[in-house]
Amino acid sequence: MSFFDGFPVMEADTLTALKKAIDGGFRAFTREFGATVEDFFLPLRSFLIFVERLLVTTPWPVVLLVIAGLVYLASRSLRLVAGAVVALMAIGYFGMWEDTMRTLAMIVVATLMSVAIGIPLGILMAWSARARAVLLPVLDVMQTMPSFVYLIPVVMLLGIGKVPGLIAVVIYAAPPIIRLTNLGIRLVDKDVLEAADAFGASAWQKLGKVQLPLALPTIMAGINQTIMAALSMVVVASMIGVQGLGQPVLKAIANQYFTLGVFNGFAIVGIAIIFDRTSQAFGRRLQKHREAEHA
Amino acid sequence: MPESRTSIEIRNVYKLFGPYPDRFIEAVRDSGMNKAELLERHNHVLGLSNVSLDIEAGHIQVIMGLSGSGKSTLIRHINRLIEPTAGEVIVGGTDVRALSPSELRAFRRTSAAMVFQKFALLPHRTVLGNVVFGLEIRGVPREAQMETARRWIDRVGLAGFEDKYPSQLSGGMQQRVGLARALANDAPILLMDEAFSALDPLIRLDMQAILLDLQAEVRKTVVFITHDLDEALKIGDRVAIMQDGELVQQGRPEDIVLSPATAYVEDFVRHVNRGRVVKLSALARPESGAPAALRLPAALPLADAALRLVEARLSFADVTDGNGAVVGRVDLDDVVRTLARSTGETAGSNGPPARLAG
Numbered sequence: 001m002s003f004f005d006g007f008p009v010m011e012a013d014t015l016t017a018l019k020k021a022i023d024g025g026f027r028a029f030t031r032e033f034g035a036t037v038e039d040f041f042l043p044l045r046s047f048l049i050f051v052e053r054l055l056v057t058t059p060w061p062v063v064l065l066v067i068a069g070l071v072y073l074a075s076r077s078l079r080l081v082a083g084a085v086v087a088l089m090a091i092g093y094f095g096m097w098e099d100t101m102r103t104l105a106m107i108v109v110a111t112l113m114s115v116a117i118g119i120p121l122g123i124l125m126a127w128s129a130r131a132r133a134v135l136l137p138v139l140d141v142m143q144t145m146p147s148f149v150y151l152i153p154v155v156m157l158l159g160i161g162k163v164p165g166l167i168a169v170v171i172y173a174a175p176p177i178i179r180l181t182n183l184g185i186r187l188v189d190k191d192v193l194e195a196a197d198a199f200g201a202s203a204w205q206k207l208g209k210v211q212l213p214l215a216l217p218t219i220m221a222g223i224n225q226t227i228m229a230a231l232s233m234v235v236v237a238s239m240i241g242v243q244g245l246g247q248p249v250l251k252a253i254a255n256q257y258f259t260l261g262v263f264n265g266f267a268i269v270g271i272a273i274i275f276d277r278t279s280q281a282f283g284r285r286l287q288k289h290r291e292a293e294h295a
Numbered sequence: 296m297p298e299s300r301t302s303i304e305i306r307n308v309y310k311l312f313g314p315y316p317d318r319f320i321e322a323v324r325d326s327g328m329n330k331a332e333l334l335e336r337h338n339h340v341l342g343l344s345n346v347s348l349d350i351e352a353g354h355i356q357v358i359m360g361l362s363g364s365g366k367s368t369l370i371r372h373i374n375r376l377i378e379p380t381a382g383e384v385i386v387g388g389t390d391v392r393a394l395s396p397s398e399l400r401a402f403r404r405t406s407a408a409m410v411f412q413k414f415a416l417l418p419h420r421t422v423l424g425n426v427v428f429g430l431e432i433r434g435v436p437r438e439a440q441m442e443t444a445r446r447w448i449d450r451v452g453l454a455g456f457e458d459k460y461p462s463q464l465s466g467g468m469q470q471r472v473g474l475a476r477a478l479a480n481d482a483p484i485l486l487m488d489e490a491f492s493a494l495d496p497l498i499r500l501d502m503q504a505i506l507l508d509l510q511a512e513v514r515k516t517v518v519f520i521t522h523d524l525d526e527a528l529k530i531g532d533r534v535a536i537m538q539d540g541e542l543v544q545q546g547r548p549e550d551i552v553l554s555p556a557t558a559y560v561e562d563f564v565r566h567v568n569r570g571r572v573v574k575l576s577a578l579a580r581p582e583s584g585a586p587a588a589l590r591l592p593a594a595l596p597l598a599d600a601a602l603r604l605v606e607a608r609l610s611f612a613d614v615t616d617g618n619g620a621v622v623g624r625v626d627l628d629d630v631v632r633t634l635a636r637s638t639g640e641t642a643g644s645n646g647p648p649a650r651l652a653g
């Protein structure tokens with residue numbers, strides 16, 4: 001009878017004991033290894049601080065010029081350059097320059113980290129069915145688990161600050177590049193790979209001369225998605241002490257400052273669009289050889 | 296290291312495509328199950344069935360057969376792009392199946408270059424980048440790569456297109472890039488899977504000439520797949536005909552034209568111009584009696600021989616070899632009969648056709 005009334009639940013005591021045991025175990029682990037883990041991430045912290053300082057302390061016209069130059073190099077489009085410059089000027093004029101630079105630093109470092117971790121993992125997945133079987137569910141968890149949940153152990157382990165924020169961002173932002181590197185390599189034409197085999201190419205030669213170059217447009221799409229994912233984490237990361245455009249948004253939520261929220265929100269949108277259009281234009285340029293223009 | 300002349304022996308090779316080839320190999324090998332039965336009963340494709348073929352070093356072996364008869368499958372066994380289910384592939388005295396992965400790579404780098412039916416060019420590389428590919432894999436110094444590649448690009452008539460991408464080229468031009476890529480490797484074995492199929496007739500003649508010139512210079516061992524019988528007879532020292540994974544006939548071009556082994560082969564050779572394909576040597580019989588008034592070289596095509604005999608108003612002539620020595624005699628009767636006869640009469644026979652007819 002009672003079987004149908006409510007879902008058969010584990011005994012309340014047992015459940016509490018289980019939770020306590022796991023929490024206790026993790027806490028013990030934190031006490032034991034927290035310092036070691038922190039030391040491990042020290043170089044990352046210095047790098048992040050270095051980039052942040054570089055962007056914040058360099059005079060704004062120089063930063064603006066460098067960004068305009070990079071956008072042009074990647075996209076070869078003056079329209080895009082003009083758009084980027086106008087957007088950044090507006091951001092500066094509304095008093096958000098410094099926060100934007102901090103966010104930019106975070107995005108750049110998070111993207112670099114995601115690429116450094118993601119491309120090798122993507123290659124591994126493309127090469128080994130076993131690696132794929134292990135990694136796919138992990139990636140699913142990374143992308144769908146609410147970020148607040150994995151913030152808990154990260155904060156327990158590393159406390160509040162830049163590095164835990166960065167890790168949270170990377171956990172959310174790395175999966176697209178891993179997936180798309182794997183996909184890009186798998187999509188490489190079998191006939192072309194066979195030709196490489198027929199000429200006696202080794203696995204590394206195939207990777208370097210055939211698979212990666214041909215997967216590059218797909219990998220670029222992955223980097224684009226990674227950047228967008230990182231930007232979408234800015235507010236969450238600010239909850240654990242990452243400075244930048246996220247913090248004013250948090251303040252705006254807490255105090256119902258509508259305008260403050262909107263301004264900072266649009267600043268995030270602005271740099272998102274600059275990143276997106278630039279990296280897409282770059283990806284398209286990489287694919288130039290696919291256009292059939294008969295001689 | 297294999298020397299510049301490398302023979303290829305294919306012995307009793309079977310290839311079954313499907314998840315469990317080993318399970319059904321016996322049914323094919325011992326009970327003689329054919330391609331259709333294997334597909335219907337076990338859902339496996341019979342790629343090759345008991346194929347044995349000796350390819351002499353320095354010769355051009357042509358392989359013909361209808362679509363799906365297993366030509367590409369066979370040629371891929373030679374550089375082990377496909378592993379045989381059973382049987383042996385011996386190249387230059389080494390069993391290709393026994394090579395370790397690194398030995399196999401070395402073998403492919405230096406011993407066998409391949410031209411692909413579907414071109415298989417690297418789309419992200421220019422013509423030049425494609426042609427240097429094999430040399431790059433081998434670790435040839437950059438400058439030598441460039442020089443060799445440019446020479447071959449020039450030779451296949453693509454000078455000026457070095458910096459174009461494959462997508463900017465026509466099919467025939469892409470095929471020539473594939474050809475240049477293989478030739479640049481200068482391997483003793485050339486595997487050419489329908490290497491000329493996308494070319495227009497004029498360029499095709501050009502490429503055939505390149506191949507034959509090359510053959511006169513360095514004598515590679517060439518395996519050449521084609522659907523064009525005239526091409527096969529023109530360049531092939533030997534021709535093999537495949538049907539449903541089996542090798543149904545192999546031999547010199549004129550043997551196949553003059554005495555097709557099965558109706559299938561006969562269909563293949565029905566429309567060939569025998570007067571141009573069959574050489575006088577095929578009809579020579581032991582000479583008897585006084586020397587003839589006319590001497591004709593053994594390599595002369597029948598049509599030309601008939602013309603010479605008629606013009607000289609003679610009924611027979613002596614046949615001479617390359618050095619001018621008399622090796623036999625031919626009668627005008629035999630020549631005309633061979634030219635006129637429909638191939639059907641000799642189907643199934645293997646003896647010299649002139650003797651059978653006479």
Ligand SMILES: Nc1ncnc2c1ncn2[C@@H]1O[C@H](COP(=O)(O)OP(=O)(O)OP(=O)(O)O)[C@@H](O)[C@H]1O
Binds near residue numbers: 312360362364
């Ligand atoms: N990887 C494969 N898996 C399954 N079946 C295959 C595979 N490769 C070839 N086959 C089958 O083997 C047979 C021979 O194919 P193959 O490509 O050798 O034919 P072909 O003589 O080269 O034909 P074409 O003239 O059309 O190129 C066909 O029935 C084909 O379906």
Ligand SMILES: [Mg+2]
Binds near residue numbers: 412
């Ligand atoms: Mg084929």
